[in-house]
Amino acid sequence: MSDRRDSTPLQRLRTPVQFLKGVGPQRAEKLAKLQLYTALDLIFFFPRDYQDLRELVSIDDLIEDEPASIAGVIEDVDFRGTGPGRSILGILVRDNQAYLRGVWFNQPFMRKRFNAGQHVIVSGKPRHQGNRWEMAHPVVDIIEPGERPEGGKLLPVYPLTEGVRQGMMRKMVHAALDSHGEDLEEVLPESFLQQHGLLTIHDALNKIHRPETREDMEAARKRFIYQELLVLQLAMSLRKHQLNERKSAIPIPVDFRIDERIRRLLPFELTEDQNQAIHEICHDLGRTIPMNRLLQGDVGTGKTMVSVYAMLAAVAAKSQAALMAPTEVLARQHARTLTKLLSHAKVRIGVLTGSLTDKQREEVLQEVAQGEIDLLIGTQAIIATEINFQKLGLVIIDEQHKFGVRQRAALRSAGNDPHYLVMTATPIPRTVALGMFGDLDISTIRKAPPGRQAINTYIGDDEQREKWWHFYRKKLREGRQGYVIAPLVDETQREDTIGGVEQLLEHLANGELEEFRLEMLHGRMPPAEKDAVMQRFANHEIDVLIATTVVEVGVDVPNAVMMTIESGERFGLAQLHQLRGRISRGKHPGYLCVFANPTTDASRERLEAFAGTTDGFELAEVDFKLRGPGDLFGWKQHGMPPLRIADLQRDGELLAKARADAFSITDTDPNLAGAKWEKLQRMVLTRYGKSLDIGDLG
Numbered sequence: 001m002s003d004r005r006d007s008t009p010l011q012r013l014r015t016p017v018q019f020l021k022g023v024g025p026q027r028a029e030k031l032a033k034l035q036l037y038t039a040l041d042l043i044f045f046f047p048r049d050y051q052d053l054r055e056l057v058s059i060d061d062l063i064e065d066e067p068a069s070i071a072g073v074i075e076d077v078d079f080r081g082t083g084p085g086r087s088i089l090g091i092l093v094r095d096n097q098a099y100l101r102g103v104w105f106n107q108p109f110m111r112k113r114f115n116a117g118q119h120v121i122v123s124g125k126p127r128h129q130g131n132r133w134e135m136a137h138p139v140v141d142i143i144e145p146g147e148r149p150e151g152g153k154l155l156p157v158y159p160l161t162e163g164v165r166q167g168m169m170r171k172m173v174h175a176a177l178d179s180h181g182e183d184l185e186e187v188l189p190e191s192f193l194q195q196h197g198l199l200t201i202h203d204a205l206n207k208i209h210r211p212e213t214r215e216d217m218e219a220a221r222k223r224f225i226y227q228e229l230l231v232l233q234l235a236m237s238l239r240k241h242q243l244n245e246r247k248s249a250i251p252i253p254v255d256f257r258i259d260e261r262i263r264r265l266l267p268f269e270l271t272e273d274q275n276q277a278i279h280e281i282c283h284d285l286g287r288t289i290p291m292n293r294l295l296q297g298d299v300g301t302g303k304t305m306v307s308v309y310a311m312l313a314a315v316a317a318k319s320q321a322a323l324m325a326p327t328e329v330l331a332r333q334h335a336r337t338l339t340k341l342l343s344h345a346k347v348r349i350g351v352l353t354g355s356l357t358d359k360q361r362e363e364v365l366q367e368v369a370q371g372e373i374d375l376l377i378g379t380q381a382i383i384a385t386e387i388n389f390q391k392l393g394l395v396i397i398d399e400q401h402k403f404g405v406r407q408r409a410a411l412r413s414a415g416n417d418p419h420y421l422v423m424t425a426t427p428i429p430r431t432v433a434l435g436m437f438g439d440l441d442i443s444t445i446r447k448a449p450p451g452r453q454a455i456n457t458y459i460g461d462d463e464q465r466e467k468w469w470h471f472y473r474k475k476l477r478e479g480r481q482g483y484v485i486a487p488l489v490d491e492t493q494r495e496d497t498i499g500g501v502e503q504l505l506e507h508l509a510n511g512e513l514e515e516f517r518l519e520m521l522h523g524r525m526p527p528a529e530k531d532a533v534m535q536r537f538a539n540h541e542i543d544v545l546i547a548t549t550v551v552e553v554g555v556d557v558p559n560a561v562m563m564t565i566e567s568g569e570r571f572g573l574a575q576l577h578q579l580r581g582r583i584s585r586g587k588h589p590g591y592l593c594v595f596a597n598p599t600t601d602a603s604r605e606r607l608e609a610f611a612g613t614t615d616g617f618e619l620a621e622v623d624f625k626l627r628g629p630g631d632l633f634g635w636k637q638h639g640m641p642p643l644r645i646a647d648l649q650r651d652g653e654l655l656a657k658a659r660a661d662a663f664s665i666t667d668t669d670p671n672l673a674g675a676k677w678e679k680l681q682r683m684v685l686t687r688y689g690k691s692l693d694i695g696d697l698g
Contacts, residue, residue, distance in 0.1 A: 009183035013040040021175040022168075031172075033161040042176035043184070046208060046224065046645050047156035050217060051121055051141055059098035062126040062133050069123040070095050071143075079111045089114075091140075093122055100126070100133045102140065119143050121155075143167050154211045177209055187679040188227070196661075199223045221645065222654070228646045229435075229655050233662035234672065234680070235688035236438030241670040242694065243439070244289050248417045250393040252285035252317040262312045265345055266305060268449065273297075277306050277443040281421060284441070285313060285394070291419035294437055297445030298616035299425050299581025300452055304334075306445070307396045308341065310421055315347055315374045319393025322376045322418075324383070326399045328353045328527040329534055333556065334398070335377045352378035352385070355527035361385070397422040425581065426574050427617040429624045431652040434659055436640070439692070446617065455580055455590035457611045459568070461597075468564070468593045469512040475562050476516055476543055480588060482562030484508065484546045485579055487570040489522045504566065505546045516543040523550045549575060551582055558586025568596030569603045573623035576610050602626050624649055640691050 018028035020039055036042055057068050072095035079089045089104040091114050102122055104110050124138030141157065144167040158169045186193075186201045193200060199207065199219055208220035263270075270278070277295055284291035297303045311321040325331040335351045342349070350364050350373035367373045371390035376382065395418045422440065433442060460468055472482060490500040505520045519542045521533050530550070536542050538557050545551070545560075549571075563583045568576065576594065584590025594611075598604040609622040648655065665677065672681035688694060 009185065012183045013038065013043075013180055015039045015180065017042060017172075017176075020172065021179065022171050023175075027164070027168075027172070030161055030163045034159060039176045039180040042173050043181060043205060044644060045158060045173055046221075048159050049157040050211065051155040051157055052214075056121070059095045059100050059133060062100075064128055065125050067123070067125055069121055070100060071119070071121050072100070074114055074116050074118045074120060075099070077111075077114045077116060079108070091120075093120060098133075100135065101129070102135050102138045104137055107137075113140070113142070119145050141166050144171070154214065154217055156209055156211075173209055177205060181205055185679060187683050189676050196226070198226065224644070225646045225651050226654050226658055228643060229651065229658035230662055231680070231684050231687055232435065232643075232646075233438055233655075233659045234666065234684045235692050235694060236659075237662045237666040238671065238684065238694050239439040239692050240292070241666055243292050243417075245670075246290060246417050247288045249288050249290040249419050250317070250319050250391065250416055251288055252314050252319065252393055252419065254282045254285065254313045254316075258313060258316045261316070262309055265312065265342060266308070267341065270305065271302065271445075271447055271449050273445040273447050274302050274306050274449075277445055278309050280441070280443045281306070281310050282313065285310065285419055290417040291394075291421065292440050293421050294428075294433075294440040294442045295421060295423045295445070296428055296433075296442065297423075297425065298427055298448070299578060300448045300585065301445040302449050303423050303425065303445060304337070307398075307421065307423060308338065310394060310396065311338075311375055312342075312345075312347070314394040314419075317393060319391045320368070320371070320374055320376065320389050321394040321396065322378070322382055322389075322392065323396045324398065325377070325379060327550065328355060328379055329530050329550065330398065331377055331379050332531050333534070337556070338375060338377065348372060348374045350376045352376055352381050352387075353527065354379060354381045354384075356381075392416065392418045394419045394421065396420075399424060399426075425578060425616075427620040429621050429649075431648045431655055432624060434655055435648045438659065451587070453584045453587065453589040455584045455592060455614060457580065457614070458591075458593045459607050459611050460593045460595045462595070464593075465595070471591070472562050472564065473513070473515075475591065476513075479559075480562060481537070481540060481542070481557060481560040482544050482564070483551065483560060483579075483582060484544060485551070485563065485565045486546070486548060487567050489524055489548060501546050501548055508544070508546065513544055517541070518544045518546060521545055521547040521550055523548060549579065551579070556585055557582075559588075560585070561588045561590045563590070563592040565592070565594045568594035568607060569598045572627065573606045573610055573619055576606075577614075577616055577619050580610075580614070641687055 015038060016028065017023050017031050017036060017038060018025045020042070023031070031037070031042075034045070036045055051069070055069065056071050059070055059072070062068055062070070070093070072093040074091050075094045076092040077090070078092070079087065081087045086106055087108050089107060089110050091102045093100045093102065100122065102124070119142070121141040121143060122135060122138045123141075124135035126133045126135055128134075141155075142165050143155070156170060156173075157166060158173065160166065160169060181202060184201055184205070188198065188201075192198075198204075201223075204220040204223040206220075207216040208224065211217035211220065281291070281293060281295075284293055295303055295306060307323070311323065314321040323331075323334055325334055331353055332351065335349060338347075339349055348367075350367060352361065352364050352368075356364065364373070364376075365385065365387055368376055369388045369390060376389075397420070428437065458468075476482060484504060486501045486504050488500045490502045501520045501522050505518060508514075509518050519533055519536070521530060521537075525533070533542070533545070537545050537560075540559060544562075561583050563579065565571065565576065565579060571579070580590075580592055583592065594607065596603075596607055598607055606622070606626055609619060613619060646654075666672070669677060672678075672684065685694065
């Protein structure tokens with residue numbers, strides 16, 4: 001390695017971990033599994049928790065069944081088999097002259113963790129067994145000899161990987177901090193730190209890795225959580241400012257005459273929420289600044305009609321509009337809906353999906369380029385194809401969480417930026433909206449149009465199956481239709497399972513639903529075949545559709561009022577809610593039964609919440625609480641770097657503060673170009689420049 005005098009601070013921070021004190025090549029390989037490659041990575045590898053050594057008790061002071069932690073030395077390790085596949089592991093821990101035994105049943109892999117002479121902290125619920133205390137399946141933290149401090153302190157607890165113990169990880173992190181901590185530069189101005197009551201970077205790092213008090217630790221965490229959220233919000237704000245500076249969109253003005261002409265084409269009166277959303281959209285469309293708006297609404301609240309209004313406004317302004325859907329089934333349904341709706345209007349509609357032949361695709365592309373198509377409806381094929389619009393004014397993206405920022409921004413037209421309207425039927429919790437979609441203005445539709453029928457939701461078990469299928473058949477005989485949803489296409493791993501679509505179809509066709517017309521629908525089928533099945537279902541040539549979640553978005557069959565969901569514990573809450581939205585879209589009430597075998601508290605809570613309300617906004621908050629933003633909204637799928645320490649749910653208050661501060665900063669310095677913010681600008685671009693498509697700030 002080069003001498004410190006021959007390298008820059010940044011180069012030193014990028015020193016590979018294997019060259020750090022106490023690491024070496026073998027441990028470096030293990031650290032790579034935690035994505036720790038450089039000194040900088042180790043310095044910013046934050047503890048996931050802290051062991052409070054000040055709260056340790058002696059073995060003599062333990063109270064039965066009251067959780068406690070003791071520190072001691074392992075005197076003996078005992079492991080023995082008790083039968084086929086069964087075993088007991090025990091460790092005997094001494095604290096002064098008292099002893100405690102930790103025991104694990106049927107966990108032989110734990111044996112290699114422990115050796116006599118190790119210093120440990122053992123936490124759990126103690127029970128008296130004969131003349132000594134015992135803890136079953138305790139949490140054990142192995143510490144280095146002498147690590148237990150006089151007077152006590154908080155001991156950081158880091159995420160680990162196989163072959164790396166807590167004591168070893170602490171030493172490596174602390175060594176990296178000691179040797180390279182001073183190479184870090186402060187990105188926040190001193191006046192800003194004082195104004196917001198934040199620790200300096202060096203003080204915060206020492207206090208997060210070596211806190212003496214909980215106050216130290218909390219102050220350090222606040223600094224890093226706030227900074228992480230501030231950088232994210234600055235990235236959102238910079239993106240928004242860049243869009244506003246372009247001023248290259250085609251203005252789409254909507255006066256009262258155009259408004260009347262559009263409303264005459266719509267099949268029903270719009271709700272107050274729909275009208276408010278249209279008012280906000282029309283305000284944006286009238287400007288040369290590209291609209292960048294998210295329209296969120298619960299299932300069945302009428303987002304499609306709002307998007308139709310916006311597309312017709314674009315056509316009235318003699319420009320083109322494009323509608324992107326996540327699946328071909330949904331894209332073709334949108335095309336059918338719009339063709340029927342606009343049958344008496346002079347609007348030319350084209351469809352571009354992956355299943356078109358080369359000749360068909362070329363014909364569509366030529367018509368788009370020549371301005372012979374007003375509305376282009378398709379899938380990701382629209383952005384995966386070299387396409388030249390004659391005059392693209394508006395892009396609408398349905399189920400926007402399935403498309404990343406860079407995908408949203410992929411369409412351009414003859415030097416113009418189109419207006420963007422992105423829609424989702426998955427209501428987004430407020431903190432997620434600020435965190436992931438902070439570059440978008442948001443319109444919300446909460447209330448469904450009048451006349452939408454209620455959906456009755458039940459959680460069933462095997463004992464209720466016969467009663468449910470009797471009711472299901474009764475409704476089918478009355479002329480209604482239904483769905484049966486399975487989590488998989490094919491499930492043959494276990495004997496006697498009917499968990500997949502193919503097994504369900506065979507089972508039901510020879511059992512509960514043998515007198516009815518059944519077909520299946522799943523994602524492995526060719527697009528044309530899927531489309532044909534959906535068309536037959538819409539025409540009531542099929543009574544019951546056995547399907548996977550391919551039907552979760554947008555399929556609209558008003559006569560379908562029944563739904564059975566198998567293995568409900570395998571579905572997310574938002575997914576269950578989307579599936580429920582497929583029934584009762586006409587004049588008849590809906591009935592849904594979810595058969596499930598939940599094995600965790602979270603799974604049970606999810607199902608209880610689902611049965612308890614049909615409010616998608618309420619369910620989104622529950623789902624967010626249970627699963628976090630990554631699973632719900634595809635944070636990683638969008639290419640967004642993971643948050644190291646901030647949590648969008650827990651840190652909502654700091655997120656709102658960081659957002660206000662970020663937009664205040666960019667209001668006075670839109671590109672962070674001043675010397676005061678130079679280092680912060682570099683951090684924002686390094687972290688989010690690519691994923692949020694933030695261009696050169698100059």
